[in-house]
Amino acid sequence: MAWIQLRIHTHRDHADMLGDLLMDQGSVSITYEDGQDEPIFEPKLGETPLWQDTILIALFDAETDLAPTIEFLETMPFLGKGFTHKIEQVEDKDWVREWMDSFHPIQFGQRLWICPSWREIPDPAAVNVILDPGLAFGTGTHPTTALCLEWLDSLDLAGQEVIDFGCGSGILAIAAIKLGAKKVTGVDIDYQAIDASTANAERNDVADKLALYLPENQPENLHADVLVANILAGPLKELAPLIAEKVKTGGKLALSGLLQEQAQEVSDFYSQWFDMDPACHKEDWSRLSGIRK
Ligand SMILES: C[S@@+](CC[C@H](N)C(=O)[O-])C[C@H]1O[C@@H](n2cnc3c(N)ncnc32)[C@H](O)[C@@H]1O
Structure with missing residues:
Protein backbone atom coordinates (compact mmCIF):
# COMPACT_ATOMS: atom_id res chain seq x y z
CA MET A 1 0.00 0.00 0.00
CA ALA A 2 1.33 3.47 -0.92
CA TRP A 3 0.88 6.61 1.13
CA ILE A 4 0.87 10.38 0.87
CA GLN A 5 2.15 12.70 3.55
CA LEU A 6 1.32 16.27 4.36
CA ARG A 7 4.17 18.35 5.85
CA ILE A 8 3.33 21.53 7.73
CA HIS A 9 5.68 23.91 9.55
CA THR A 10 4.09 24.92 12.83
CA HIS A 11 4.87 26.27 16.29
CA ARG A 12 5.19 23.82 19.19
CA ASP A 13 2.15 25.43 20.90
CA HIS A 14 -0.06 24.42 17.95
CA ALA A 15 1.47 21.07 17.07
CA ASP A 16 -0.67 18.81 19.29
CA MET A 17 -3.92 20.51 18.31
CA LEU A 18 -2.98 20.33 14.62
CA GLY A 19 -2.12 16.64 15.02
CA ASP A 20 -5.56 15.97 16.58
CA LEU A 21 -7.31 17.87 13.76
CA LEU A 22 -5.45 15.86 11.13
CA MET A 23 -6.26 12.56 12.84
CA ASP A 24 -9.94 13.63 12.71
CA GLN A 25 -9.42 14.25 8.99
CA GLY A 26 -8.30 10.64 8.47
CA SER A 27 -4.56 10.74 9.01
CA VAL A 28 -3.23 7.35 10.14
CA SER A 29 -0.14 8.70 11.89
CA ILE A 30 1.40 11.97 13.01
CA THR A 31 5.15 12.53 13.30
CA TYR A 32 7.01 15.60 14.54
CA GLU A 33 10.45 16.74 13.33
CA ASP A 34 12.80 19.54 14.29
CA GLY A 35 12.10 22.46 11.94
CA GLN A 36 15.46 24.11 12.65
CA ASP A 37 18.55 22.74 14.36
CA GLU A 38 17.33 22.79 17.96
CA PRO A 39 18.50 19.58 19.67
CA ILE A 40 16.56 18.25 22.66
CA PHE A 41 19.06 16.13 24.56
CA GLU A 42 17.30 14.30 27.34
CA PRO A 43 13.66 15.02 28.09
CA LYS A 44 12.55 14.41 31.67
CA LEU A 45 10.58 11.22 32.29
CA GLY A 46 7.00 11.53 31.02
CA GLU A 47 7.76 14.71 29.04
CA THR A 48 7.64 14.92 25.24
CA PRO A 49 8.97 18.39 24.47
CA LEU A 50 8.63 19.69 20.92
CA TRP A 51 10.77 22.20 19.05
CA GLN A 52 9.76 25.84 18.79
CA ASP A 53 9.73 25.37 15.00
CA THR A 54 8.17 21.93 14.55
CA ILE A 55 7.43 20.14 11.29
CA LEU A 56 4.30 18.05 11.55
CA ILE A 57 4.01 15.14 9.12
CA ALA A 58 0.58 13.56 8.70
CA LEU A 59 0.42 10.26 6.81
CA PHE A 60 -2.65 9.38 4.73
CA ASP A 61 -3.72 6.50 2.55
CA ALA A 62 -2.62 7.30 -1.07
CA GLU A 63 -6.26 7.41 -2.25
CA THR A 64 -7.10 10.31 0.08
CA ASP A 65 -8.15 13.58 -1.55
CA LEU A 66 -6.35 16.16 0.60
CA ALA A 67 -8.05 19.22 -0.97
CA PRO A 68 -10.91 19.36 1.62
CA THR A 69 -8.37 18.91 4.44
CA ILE A 70 -6.26 21.82 3.15
CA GLU A 71 -9.39 23.97 2.81
CA PHE A 72 -10.38 23.10 6.35
CA LEU A 73 -6.90 23.90 7.71
CA GLU A 74 -6.97 27.28 5.96
CA THR A 75 -9.85 28.25 8.26
CA MET A 76 -7.58 27.79 11.30
CA PRO A 77 -6.40 31.24 12.48
CA PHE A 78 -2.88 29.97 13.30
CA LEU A 79 -2.44 28.70 9.68
CA GLY A 80 -4.60 30.92 7.46
CA LYS A 81 -5.23 31.04 3.70
CA GLY A 82 -2.33 29.76 1.60
CA PHE A 83 -0.41 28.38 4.61
CA THR A 84 2.88 26.70 3.72
CA HIS A 85 2.62 22.95 3.25
CA LYS A 86 3.96 20.17 1.08
CA ILE A 87 2.29 16.96 -0.13
CA GLU A 88 4.64 14.06 -0.83
CA GLN A 89 4.20 10.52 -2.16
CA VAL A 90 5.67 7.83 0.08
CA GLU A 91 6.67 4.63 -1.63
CA ASP A 92 5.70 1.51 0.27
CA LYS A 93 8.55 -0.56 1.69
CA ASP A 94 9.13 -3.38 4.09
CA TRP A 95 9.86 -0.94 6.90
CA VAL A 96 10.91 -3.62 9.41
CA ARG A 97 13.39 -5.02 6.89
CA GLU A 98 14.64 -1.52 6.11
CA TRP A 99 15.15 -0.79 9.82
CA MET A 100 16.91 -4.11 10.40
CA ASP A 101 19.19 -3.50 7.41
CA SER A 102 20.49 -0.33 9.05
CA PHE A 103 22.00 -2.18 12.04
CA HIS A 104 25.27 -4.08 11.72
CA PRO A 105 27.79 -5.58 14.14
CA ILE A 106 30.23 -2.89 15.32
CA GLN A 107 33.67 -3.38 16.88
CA PHE A 108 34.78 -1.21 19.80
CA GLY A 109 38.46 -1.19 20.75
CA GLN A 110 40.40 -4.44 20.39
CA ARG A 111 38.15 -7.14 21.76
CA LEU A 112 34.55 -6.00 21.92
CA TRP A 113 31.72 -6.31 19.40
CA ILE A 114 28.05 -5.33 19.69
CA CYS A 115 25.98 -7.53 17.37
CA PRO A 116 22.26 -7.34 16.52
CA SER A 117 20.70 -10.77 17.06
CA TRP A 118 19.71 -11.18 13.38
CA ARG A 119 23.27 -10.76 12.09
CA GLU A 120 26.02 -13.32 11.87
CA ILE A 121 28.72 -12.76 14.51
CA PRO A 122 31.82 -11.64 12.57
CA ASP A 123 34.35 -12.93 15.12
CA PRO A 124 33.04 -15.70 17.39
CA ALA A 125 36.30 -15.63 19.39
CA ALA A 126 35.84 -11.94 20.29
CA VAL A 127 33.88 -10.56 23.25
CA ASN A 128 30.40 -10.40 21.70
CA VAL A 129 27.40 -8.62 23.20
CA ILE A 130 24.13 -9.50 21.46
CA LEU A 131 21.92 -6.47 21.56
CA ASP A 132 18.89 -5.33 19.57
CA PRO A 133 17.65 -1.74 19.47
C1 LIG B 1 22.51 8.53 27.18
S1 LIG B 1 21.67 7.25 27.99
C2 LIG B 1 23.02 6.10 28.23
C3 LIG B 1 22.60 4.66 28.11
C4 LIG B 1 23.77 3.69 28.07
N1 LIG B 1 24.49 3.67 29.32
C5 LIG B 1 24.72 4.05 26.93
O1 LIG B 1 25.86 4.41 27.21
O2 LIG B 1 24.32 3.95 25.77
C6 LIG B 1 21.46 7.96 29.59
C7 LIG B 1 20.65 7.13 30.55
O3 LIG B 1 20.77 7.75 31.83
C8 LIG B 1 19.53 7.75 32.48
N2 LIG B 1 19.56 8.86 33.45
C9 LIG B 1 19.39 10.18 33.21
N3 LIG B 1 19.54 10.88 34.35
C10 LIG B 1 19.81 9.99 35.33
C11 LIG B 1 20.08 10.09 36.74
N4 LIG B 1 20.05 11.27 37.36
N5 LIG B 1 20.34 8.96 37.43
C12 LIG B 1 20.36 7.75 36.81
N6 LIG B 1 20.11 7.59 35.48
C13 LIG B 1 19.85 8.69 34.75
C14 LIG B 1 18.51 7.88 31.36
O4 LIG B 1 17.25 7.37 31.74
C15 LIG B 1 19.16 7.07 30.24
O5 LIG B 1 18.74 5.73 30.25
Missing part, protein backbone atom coordinates in the same frame (compact mmCIF):
# COMPACT_ATOMS: atom_id res chain seq x y z
CA GLY A 134 14.72 -1.21 21.82
CA LEU A 135 13.00 1.41 23.93
CA ALA A 136 16.01 2.23 26.14
CA PHE A 137 19.01 4.24 24.90
CA GLY A 138 22.15 2.35 23.97
CA THR A 139 22.87 0.42 20.76
CA GLY A 140 26.49 1.46 20.25
CA THR A 141 25.71 3.71 17.31
CA HIS A 142 25.77 6.92 19.40
CA PRO A 143 29.26 8.45 19.85
CA THR A 144 28.88 8.70 23.65
CA THR A 145 28.12 4.98 23.99
CA ALA A 146 30.97 4.19 21.58
CA LEU A 147 33.42 6.28 23.65
CA CYS A 148 32.42 4.40 26.82
CA LEU A 149 32.62 0.97 25.13
CA GLU A 150 36.11 1.75 23.82
CA TRP A 151 37.16 2.84 27.32
CA LEU A 152 35.78 -0.35 28.91
CA ASP A 153 37.58 -2.43 26.27
CA SER A 154 40.86 -0.70 27.14
CA LEU A 155 40.65 -1.76 30.83
CA ASP A 156 41.55 -5.01 32.53
CA LEU A 157 38.18 -5.64 34.18
CA ALA A 158 38.91 -9.17 35.41
CA GLY A 159 37.48 -9.53 38.92
CA GLN A 160 36.47 -5.85 39.11
CA GLU A 161 33.24 -4.39 40.48
CA VAL A 162 31.66 -1.89 38.12
CA ILE A 163 28.84 0.66 38.38
CA ASP A 164 27.02 1.79 35.23
CA PHE A 165 25.20 4.98 36.15
CA GLY A 166 22.43 5.67 33.62
CA CYS A 167 22.48 2.13 32.25
CA GLY A 168 19.80 2.56 29.51
CA SER A 169 19.73 -0.68 27.50
CA GLY A 170 22.44 -2.16 29.76
CA ILE A 171 24.94 -2.09 26.91
CA LEU A 172 27.88 -0.85 29.01
CA ALA A 173 27.03 -3.05 32.00
CA ILE A 174 26.76 -6.19 29.86
CA ALA A 175 29.95 -5.33 27.97
CA ALA A 176 31.77 -4.87 31.30
CA ILE A 177 30.64 -8.31 32.49
CA LYS A 178 31.64 -9.96 29.22
CA LEU A 179 35.02 -8.22 29.48
CA GLY A 180 35.57 -9.94 32.82
CA ALA A 181 33.93 -7.82 35.55
CA LYS A 182 32.94 -9.85 38.60
CA LYS A 183 29.81 -7.88 39.33
CA VAL A 184 28.09 -4.86 37.77
CA THR A 185 25.46 -2.57 39.26
CA GLY A 186 23.29 -0.64 36.82
CA VAL A 187 21.28 2.39 37.98
CA ASP A 188 18.71 4.30 35.93
CA ILE A 189 15.84 6.70 36.64
CA ASP A 190 13.73 5.06 33.91
CA TYR A 191 12.01 1.77 34.74
CA GLN A 192 12.00 0.95 30.97
CA ALA A 193 15.80 1.03 31.13
CA ILE A 194 15.73 -1.40 34.06
CA ASP A 195 13.42 -3.73 32.11
CA ALA A 196 15.53 -3.47 28.93
CA SER A 197 18.78 -4.10 30.84
CA THR A 198 17.23 -7.14 32.53
CA ALA A 199 16.08 -8.60 29.20
CA ASN A 200 19.41 -7.86 27.48
CA ALA A 201 21.41 -9.36 30.36
CA GLU A 202 19.29 -12.51 30.19
CA ARG A 203 19.80 -12.79 26.45
CA ASN A 204 23.56 -12.54 27.02
CA ASP A 205 23.51 -15.05 29.91
CA VAL A 206 24.98 -12.56 32.38
CA ALA A 207 21.90 -11.68 34.46
CA ASP A 208 23.41 -13.36 37.55
CA LYS A 209 26.21 -10.77 37.58
CA LEU A 210 24.07 -7.69 37.03
CA ALA A 211 22.12 -5.92 39.79
CA LEU A 212 19.75 -3.18 38.60
CA TYR A 213 18.18 -0.36 40.60
CA LEU A 214 16.16 2.79 40.28
CA PRO A 215 18.21 5.49 42.10
CA GLU A 216 15.90 5.53 45.14
CA ASN A 217 16.39 1.77 45.63
CA GLN A 218 20.15 1.59 45.12
CA PRO A 219 21.99 0.13 48.12
CA GLU A 220 23.77 2.49 50.46
CA ASN A 221 27.51 1.90 50.61
CA LEU A 222 27.65 0.94 46.95
CA HIS A 223 31.33 1.13 45.97
CA ALA A 224 33.15 0.03 42.84
CA ASP A 225 36.57 -0.23 41.21
CA VAL A 226 35.19 1.24 37.99
CA LEU A 227 32.28 3.62 37.37
CA VAL A 228 30.99 4.64 33.98
CA ALA A 229 28.26 7.25 33.56
CA ASN A 230 26.94 8.27 30.16
CA ILE A 231 24.32 10.83 31.14
CA LEU A 232 24.54 14.57 30.33
CA ALA A 233 26.69 17.43 31.60
CA GLY A 234 23.98 18.86 33.92
CA PRO A 235 23.16 15.63 35.82
CA LEU A 236 26.86 14.65 35.84
CA LYS A 237 27.68 17.85 37.73
CA GLU A 238 24.71 17.46 40.08
CA LEU A 239 25.59 13.82 40.76
CA ALA A 240 29.35 14.46 41.11
CA PRO A 241 29.64 14.11 44.92
CA LEU A 242 27.53 10.93 44.83
CA ILE A 243 29.51 9.48 41.92
CA ALA A 244 32.84 10.36 43.55
CA GLU A 245 31.76 8.72 46.80
CA LYS A 246 31.01 5.44 44.98
CA VAL A 247 34.48 5.03 43.43
CA LYS A 248 37.15 3.37 45.58
CA THR A 249 40.49 5.15 46.01
CA GLY A 250 42.55 4.35 42.92
CA GLY A 251 39.35 3.36 41.08
CA LYS A 252 38.59 4.41 37.51
CA LEU A 253 35.91 6.75 36.23
CA ALA A 254 34.55 7.54 32.77
CA LEU A 255 31.97 10.20 32.04
CA SER A 256 30.29 10.77 28.71
CA GLY A 257 27.16 12.45 27.38
CA LEU A 258 29.13 15.68 27.26
CA LEU A 259 29.35 18.02 24.31
CA GLN A 260 32.94 19.00 23.48
CA GLU A 261 32.43 22.55 24.73
CA GLN A 262 31.22 21.22 28.13
CA ALA A 263 34.14 18.84 28.70
CA GLN A 264 36.65 21.25 30.28
CA GLU A 265 34.19 22.62 32.84
CA VAL A 266 33.04 19.15 33.91
CA SER A 267 36.64 17.91 34.02
CA ASP A 268 37.65 20.84 36.25
CA PHE A 269 34.72 20.13 38.55
CA TYR A 270 35.56 16.41 38.91
CA SER A 271 39.22 17.17 39.55
CA GLN A 272 38.25 17.83 43.21
CA TRP A 273 38.05 14.05 43.56
CA PHE A 274 39.82 12.56 40.53
CA ASP A 275 43.10 12.95 38.65
CA MET A 276 41.56 13.65 35.29
CA ASP A 277 42.96 12.57 31.90
CA PRO A 278 42.73 14.70 28.76
CA ALA A 279 39.29 14.37 27.13
CA CYS A 280 38.67 12.07 24.16
CA HIS A 281 36.31 13.25 21.43
CA LYS A 282 34.08 11.66 18.81
CA GLU A 283 32.03 13.89 16.51
CA ASP A 284 30.58 16.64 18.78
CA TRP A 285 30.84 14.51 21.92
CA SER A 286 33.46 13.92 24.61
CA ARG A 287 34.47 11.36 27.18
CA LEU A 288 36.33 12.21 30.36
CA SER A 289 38.22 9.71 32.46
CA GLY A 290 40.13 9.84 35.69
CA ILE A 291 41.50 8.01 38.72
CA ARG A 292 39.98 8.50 42.19
CA LYS A 293 42.37 10.34 44.53
Whole structure:
Protein backbone atom coordinates (compact mmCIF):
# COMPACT_ATOMS: atom_id res chain seq x y z
CA MET A 1 0.00 0.00 0.00
CA ALA A 2 1.33 3.47 -0.92
CA TRP A 3 0.88 6.61 1.13
CA ILE A 4 0.87 10.38 0.87
CA GLN A 5 2.15 12.70 3.55
CA LEU A 6 1.32 16.27 4.36
CA ARG A 7 4.17 18.35 5.85
CA ILE A 8 3.33 21.53 7.73
CA HIS A 9 5.68 23.91 9.55
CA THR A 10 4.09 24.92 12.83
CA HIS A 11 4.87 26.27 16.29
CA ARG A 12 5.19 23.82 19.19
CA ASP A 13 2.15 25.43 20.90
CA HIS A 14 -0.06 24.42 17.95
CA ALA A 15 1.47 21.07 17.07
CA ASP A 16 -0.67 18.81 19.29
CA MET A 17 -3.92 20.51 18.31
CA LEU A 18 -2.98 20.33 14.62
CA GLY A 19 -2.12 16.64 15.02
CA ASP A 20 -5.56 15.97 16.58
CA LEU A 21 -7.31 17.87 13.76
CA LEU A 22 -5.45 15.86 11.13
CA MET A 23 -6.26 12.56 12.84
CA ASP A 24 -9.94 13.63 12.71
CA GLN A 25 -9.42 14.25 8.99
CA GLY A 26 -8.30 10.64 8.47
CA SER A 27 -4.56 10.74 9.01
CA VAL A 28 -3.23 7.35 10.14
CA SER A 29 -0.14 8.70 11.89
CA ILE A 30 1.40 11.97 13.01
CA THR A 31 5.15 12.53 13.30
CA TYR A 32 7.01 15.60 14.54
CA GLU A 33 10.45 16.74 13.33
CA ASP A 34 12.80 19.54 14.29
CA GLY A 35 12.10 22.46 11.94
CA GLN A 36 15.46 24.11 12.65
CA ASP A 37 18.55 22.74 14.36
CA GLU A 38 17.33 22.79 17.96
CA PRO A 39 18.50 19.58 19.67
CA ILE A 40 16.56 18.25 22.66
CA PHE A 41 19.06 16.13 24.56
CA GLU A 42 17.30 14.30 27.34
CA PRO A 43 13.66 15.02 28.09
CA LYS A 44 12.55 14.41 31.67
CA LEU A 45 10.58 11.22 32.29
CA GLY A 46 7.00 11.53 31.02
CA GLU A 47 7.76 14.71 29.04
CA THR A 48 7.64 14.92 25.24
CA PRO A 49 8.97 18.39 24.47
CA LEU A 50 8.63 19.69 20.92
CA TRP A 51 10.77 22.20 19.05
CA GLN A 52 9.76 25.84 18.79
CA ASP A 53 9.73 25.37 15.00
CA THR A 54 8.17 21.93 14.55
CA ILE A 55 7.43 20.14 11.29
CA LEU A 56 4.30 18.05 11.55
CA ILE A 57 4.01 15.14 9.12
CA ALA A 58 0.58 13.56 8.70
CA LEU A 59 0.42 10.26 6.81
CA PHE A 60 -2.65 9.38 4.73
CA ASP A 61 -3.72 6.50 2.55
CA ALA A 62 -2.62 7.30 -1.07
CA GLU A 63 -6.26 7.41 -2.25
CA THR A 64 -7.10 10.31 0.08
CA ASP A 65 -8.15 13.58 -1.55
CA LEU A 66 -6.35 16.16 0.60
CA ALA A 67 -8.05 19.22 -0.97
CA PRO A 68 -10.91 19.36 1.62
CA THR A 69 -8.37 18.91 4.44
CA ILE A 70 -6.26 21.82 3.15
CA GLU A 71 -9.39 23.97 2.81
CA PHE A 72 -10.38 23.10 6.35
CA LEU A 73 -6.90 23.90 7.71
CA GLU A 74 -6.97 27.28 5.96
CA THR A 75 -9.85 28.25 8.26
CA MET A 76 -7.58 27.79 11.30
CA PRO A 77 -6.40 31.24 12.48
CA PHE A 78 -2.88 29.97 13.30
CA LEU A 79 -2.44 28.70 9.68
CA GLY A 80 -4.60 30.92 7.46
CA LYS A 81 -5.23 31.04 3.70
CA GLY A 82 -2.33 29.76 1.60
CA PHE A 83 -0.41 28.38 4.61
CA THR A 84 2.88 26.70 3.72
CA HIS A 85 2.62 22.95 3.25
CA LYS A 86 3.96 20.17 1.08
CA ILE A 87 2.29 16.96 -0.13
CA GLU A 88 4.64 14.06 -0.83
CA GLN A 89 4.20 10.52 -2.16
CA VAL A 90 5.67 7.83 0.08
CA GLU A 91 6.67 4.63 -1.63
CA ASP A 92 5.70 1.51 0.27
CA LYS A 93 8.55 -0.56 1.69
CA ASP A 94 9.13 -3.38 4.09
CA TRP A 95 9.86 -0.94 6.90
CA VAL A 96 10.91 -3.62 9.41
CA ARG A 97 13.39 -5.02 6.89
CA GLU A 98 14.64 -1.52 6.11
CA TRP A 99 15.15 -0.79 9.82
CA MET A 100 16.91 -4.11 10.40
CA ASP A 101 19.19 -3.50 7.41
CA SER A 102 20.49 -0.33 9.05
CA PHE A 103 22.00 -2.18 12.04
CA HIS A 104 25.27 -4.08 11.72
CA PRO A 105 27.79 -5.58 14.14
CA ILE A 106 30.23 -2.89 15.32
CA GLN A 107 33.67 -3.38 16.88
CA PHE A 108 34.78 -1.21 19.80
CA GLY A 109 38.46 -1.19 20.75
CA GLN A 110 40.40 -4.44 20.39
CA ARG A 111 38.15 -7.14 21.76
CA LEU A 112 34.55 -6.00 21.92
CA TRP A 113 31.72 -6.31 19.40
CA ILE A 114 28.05 -5.33 19.69
CA CYS A 115 25.98 -7.53 17.37
CA PRO A 116 22.26 -7.34 16.52
CA SER A 117 20.70 -10.77 17.06
CA TRP A 118 19.71 -11.18 13.38
CA ARG A 119 23.27 -10.76 12.09
CA GLU A 120 26.02 -13.32 11.87
CA ILE A 121 28.72 -12.76 14.51
CA PRO A 122 31.82 -11.64 12.57
CA ASP A 123 34.35 -12.93 15.12
CA PRO A 124 33.04 -15.70 17.39
CA ALA A 125 36.30 -15.63 19.39
CA ALA A 126 35.84 -11.94 20.29
CA VAL A 127 33.88 -10.56 23.25
CA ASN A 128 30.40 -10.40 21.70
CA VAL A 129 27.40 -8.62 23.20
CA ILE A 130 24.13 -9.50 21.46
CA LEU A 131 21.92 -6.47 21.56
CA ASP A 132 18.89 -5.33 19.57
CA PRO A 133 17.65 -1.74 19.47
CA GLY A 134 14.72 -1.21 21.82
CA LEU A 135 13.00 1.41 23.93
CA ALA A 136 16.01 2.23 26.14
CA PHE A 137 19.01 4.24 24.90
CA GLY A 138 22.15 2.35 23.97
CA THR A 139 22.87 0.42 20.76
CA GLY A 140 26.49 1.46 20.25
CA THR A 141 25.71 3.71 17.31
CA HIS A 142 25.77 6.92 19.40
CA PRO A 143 29.26 8.45 19.85
CA THR A 144 28.88 8.70 23.65
CA THR A 145 28.12 4.98 23.99
CA ALA A 146 30.97 4.19 21.58
CA LEU A 147 33.42 6.28 23.65
CA CYS A 148 32.42 4.40 26.82
CA LEU A 149 32.62 0.97 25.13
CA GLU A 150 36.11 1.75 23.82
CA TRP A 151 37.16 2.84 27.32
CA LEU A 152 35.78 -0.35 28.91
CA ASP A 153 37.58 -2.43 26.27
CA SER A 154 40.86 -0.70 27.14
CA LEU A 155 40.65 -1.76 30.83
CA ASP A 156 41.55 -5.01 32.53
CA LEU A 157 38.18 -5.64 34.18
CA ALA A 158 38.91 -9.17 35.41
CA GLY A 159 37.48 -9.53 38.92
CA GLN A 160 36.47 -5.85 39.11
CA GLU A 161 33.24 -4.39 40.48
CA VAL A 162 31.66 -1.89 38.12
CA ILE A 163 28.84 0.66 38.38
CA ASP A 164 27.02 1.79 35.23
CA PHE A 165 25.20 4.98 36.15
CA GLY A 166 22.43 5.67 33.62
CA CYS A 167 22.48 2.13 32.25
CA GLY A 168 19.80 2.56 29.51
CA SER A 169 19.73 -0.68 27.50
CA GLY A 170 22.44 -2.16 29.76
CA ILE A 171 24.94 -2.09 26.91
CA LEU A 172 27.88 -0.85 29.01
CA ALA A 173 27.03 -3.05 32.00
CA ILE A 174 26.76 -6.19 29.86
CA ALA A 175 29.95 -5.33 27.97
CA ALA A 176 31.77 -4.87 31.30
CA ILE A 177 30.64 -8.31 32.49
CA LYS A 178 31.64 -9.96 29.22
CA LEU A 179 35.02 -8.22 29.48
CA GLY A 180 35.57 -9.94 32.82
CA ALA A 181 33.93 -7.82 35.55
CA LYS A 182 32.94 -9.85 38.60
CA LYS A 183 29.81 -7.88 39.33
CA VAL A 184 28.09 -4.86 37.77
CA THR A 185 25.46 -2.57 39.26
CA GLY A 186 23.29 -0.64 36.82
CA VAL A 187 21.28 2.39 37.98
CA ASP A 188 18.71 4.30 35.93
CA ILE A 189 15.84 6.70 36.64
CA ASP A 190 13.73 5.06 33.91
CA TYR A 191 12.01 1.77 34.74
CA GLN A 192 12.00 0.95 30.97
CA ALA A 193 15.80 1.03 31.13
CA ILE A 194 15.73 -1.40 34.06
CA ASP A 195 13.42 -3.73 32.11
CA ALA A 196 15.53 -3.47 28.93
CA SER A 197 18.78 -4.10 30.84
CA THR A 198 17.23 -7.14 32.53
CA ALA A 199 16.08 -8.60 29.20
CA ASN A 200 19.41 -7.86 27.48
CA ALA A 201 21.41 -9.36 30.36
CA GLU A 202 19.29 -12.51 30.19
CA ARG A 203 19.80 -12.79 26.45
CA ASN A 204 23.56 -12.54 27.02
CA ASP A 205 23.51 -15.05 29.91
CA VAL A 206 24.98 -12.56 32.38
CA ALA A 207 21.90 -11.68 34.46
CA ASP A 208 23.41 -13.36 37.55
CA LYS A 209 26.21 -10.77 37.58
CA LEU A 210 24.07 -7.69 37.03
CA ALA A 211 22.12 -5.92 39.79
CA LEU A 212 19.75 -3.18 38.60
CA TYR A 213 18.18 -0.36 40.60
CA LEU A 214 16.16 2.79 40.28
CA PRO A 215 18.21 5.49 42.10
CA GLU A 216 15.90 5.53 45.14
CA ASN A 217 16.39 1.77 45.63
CA GLN A 218 20.15 1.59 45.12
CA PRO A 219 21.99 0.13 48.12
CA GLU A 220 23.77 2.49 50.46
CA ASN A 221 27.51 1.90 50.61
CA LEU A 222 27.65 0.94 46.95
CA HIS A 223 31.33 1.13 45.97
CA ALA A 224 33.15 0.03 42.84
CA ASP A 225 36.57 -0.23 41.21
CA VAL A 226 35.19 1.24 37.99
CA LEU A 227 32.28 3.62 37.37
CA VAL A 228 30.99 4.64 33.98
CA ALA A 229 28.26 7.25 33.56
CA ASN A 230 26.94 8.27 30.16
CA ILE A 231 24.32 10.83 31.14
CA LEU A 232 24.54 14.57 30.33
CA ALA A 233 26.69 17.43 31.60
CA GLY A 234 23.98 18.86 33.92
CA PRO A 235 23.16 15.63 35.82
CA LEU A 236 26.86 14.65 35.84
CA LYS A 237 27.68 17.85 37.73
CA GLU A 238 24.71 17.46 40.08
CA LEU A 239 25.59 13.82 40.76
CA ALA A 240 29.35 14.46 41.11
CA PRO A 241 29.64 14.11 44.92
CA LEU A 242 27.53 10.93 44.83
CA ILE A 243 29.51 9.48 41.92
CA ALA A 244 32.84 10.36 43.55
CA GLU A 245 31.76 8.72 46.80
CA LYS A 246 31.01 5.44 44.98
CA VAL A 247 34.48 5.03 43.43
CA LYS A 248 37.15 3.37 45.58
CA THR A 249 40.49 5.15 46.01
CA GLY A 250 42.55 4.35 42.92
CA GLY A 251 39.35 3.36 41.08
CA LYS A 252 38.59 4.41 37.51
CA LEU A 253 35.91 6.75 36.23
CA ALA A 254 34.55 7.54 32.77
CA LEU A 255 31.97 10.20 32.04
CA SER A 256 30.29 10.77 28.71
CA GLY A 257 27.16 12.45 27.38
CA LEU A 258 29.13 15.68 27.26
CA LEU A 259 29.35 18.02 24.31
CA GLN A 260 32.94 19.00 23.48
CA GLU A 261 32.43 22.55 24.73
CA GLN A 262 31.22 21.22 28.13
CA ALA A 263 34.14 18.84 28.70
CA GLN A 264 36.65 21.25 30.28
CA GLU A 265 34.19 22.62 32.84
CA VAL A 266 33.04 19.15 33.91
CA SER A 267 36.64 17.91 34.02
CA ASP A 268 37.65 20.84 36.25
CA PHE A 269 34.72 20.13 38.55
CA TYR A 270 35.56 16.41 38.91
CA SER A 271 39.22 17.17 39.55
CA GLN A 272 38.25 17.83 43.21
CA TRP A 273 38.05 14.05 43.56
CA PHE A 274 39.82 12.56 40.53
CA ASP A 275 43.10 12.95 38.65
CA MET A 276 41.56 13.65 35.29
CA ASP A 277 42.96 12.57 31.90
CA PRO A 278 42.73 14.70 28.76
CA ALA A 279 39.29 14.37 27.13
CA CYS A 280 38.67 12.07 24.16
CA HIS A 281 36.31 13.25 21.43
CA LYS A 282 34.08 11.66 18.81
CA GLU A 283 32.03 13.89 16.51
CA ASP A 284 30.58 16.64 18.78
CA TRP A 285 30.84 14.51 21.92
CA SER A 286 33.46 13.92 24.61
CA ARG A 287 34.47 11.36 27.18
CA LEU A 288 36.33 12.21 30.36
CA SER A 289 38.22 9.71 32.46
CA GLY A 290 40.13 9.84 35.69
CA ILE A 291 41.50 8.01 38.72
CA ARG A 292 39.98 8.50 42.19
CA LYS A 293 42.37 10.34 44.53
C1 LIG B 1 22.51 8.53 27.18
S1 LIG B 1 21.67 7.25 27.99
C2 LIG B 1 23.02 6.10 28.23
C3 LIG B 1 22.60 4.66 28.11
C4 LIG B 1 23.77 3.69 28.07
N1 LIG B 1 24.49 3.67 29.32
C5 LIG B 1 24.72 4.05 26.93
O1 LIG B 1 25.86 4.41 27.21
O2 LIG B 1 24.32 3.95 25.77
C6 LIG B 1 21.46 7.96 29.59
C7 LIG B 1 20.65 7.13 30.55
O3 LIG B 1 20.77 7.75 31.83
C8 LIG B 1 19.53 7.75 32.48
N2 LIG B 1 19.56 8.86 33.45
C9 LIG B 1 19.39 10.18 33.21
N3 LIG B 1 19.54 10.88 34.35
C10 LIG B 1 19.81 9.99 35.33
C11 LIG B 1 20.08 10.09 36.74
N4 LIG B 1 20.05 11.27 37.36
N5 LIG B 1 20.34 8.96 37.43
C12 LIG B 1 20.36 7.75 36.81
N6 LIG B 1 20.11 7.59 35.48
C13 LIG B 1 19.85 8.69 34.75
C14 LIG B 1 18.51 7.88 31.36
O4 LIG B 1 17.25 7.37 31.74
C15 LIG B 1 19.16 7.07 30.24
O5 LIG B 1 18.74 5.73 30.25
